[in-house]
Amino acid sequence: MAHPHATGDATAAVAHEHHFPEKAGQYVRIGIILVVLTALEVGAYEVAHRAHGTALGAVWFIPTILALSALKFALVALYYMHLKWDGRLLKGVFSFSLFVAAIVILALMALMFYHYAFSATLPKVT
Amino acid sequence: MTLAHAEAHALHPETSTGIDNRKLAIWTFIGSECLFFASLISTYLVYKGKSLVGPFPRDIFEIPLVTFGTALLLFSSLFVVLSLNAAEQGNRKKTILWLALTITCGLFFIGMQVYEFSHFVHKGLTMQGNLFGASFYTLTGFHGTHVTIGVIWLFTVFIEVLRGKVPPAKALNLEIAALYWHFVDVVWIVIFPVVYLMN
Secondary structure: OOOHHHHHHHHHHHHHHHOOOOOHHHHHHHHHHHHHHHHHHHHHHHHHHHHHOOHHHOOOHHHHHHHHHHHHHHHHHHHHOOOOOOOHHHHHHHHHHHHHHHHHHHHHHHHHHHHHHHOOOOOOOO | OOHHHHHHHHHOOOOOOOOOHHHHHHHHHHHHHHHHHHHHHHHHHHHOOOOOOOOOHHHHOOHHHHHHHHHHHHHHHHHHHHHHHHHHOOOHHHHHHHHHHHHHHHHHHHHHHHHHHHHHHHOOOOOOOOHHHHHHHHHHHHHHHHHHHHHHHHHHHHHHHHOOOOOHHHHHHHHHHHHHHHHHHHHHHHHHHHHHHOO
């Protein structure tokens, strides 16, 4: 069993060795930006919805909403998940996964678009 | 090597990658989860607008309620990262406070989703009713399950913090749970516009 004082020394040694920086202010600023971006998303939805009856009626709506969403995604991944400060291996693991995920989405949508566009005998579904 | 340094070394053993294996493991898991949710999101998009009978998204979605839920998840992400920061600084009181707020936000989000689902079922949207219902409940239901698992995980870490078992040297225990929680948040960051706003 470890001596309690030795454990305390070990804790201090590790904490000192890693030197965790104080980032609370930066996290709060990112939080405010995330809230503002969400407000912009909902605002864009309301503007497009009122102007066209449906939000998708506005040409600018989907690019705007996807850009805002991607920005929020990047801020959380880089700052809250610490990818900005992590090594290349972790960045690579996540980036590769996102790349494959994007391929999965695009491939499935392309396949189904082809299916719905050119298949004359679609199954009757509700 | 002193006993203190030996224990410090035992807490953070050297690895061939230079990264703690647990951290690499959670990032690999998160990577696999990206593919899981990508398949669910693409399924939702493929079936979007293909339902022949209602209720349809525009008939039932309540954007203000979901916006509130989105804000809860965003705030919870801020709170958990503040909790981690406090744990790394050795500030136990702040760690407990921010972690408690994170768990509270998570519980409110789950409550919001339970209310939303019961409201939708009351309006006639079921899993077997139409394609929209099946894909919507599958996607958001799996996300809600992940939120629930995250809340349980954070609660176990919360108990450990209360018992004084998460000193700065062991802040990685909280960081791993926090990474999972942030992932749950980023998935919702995608679901919110794709499912609710682009209806």
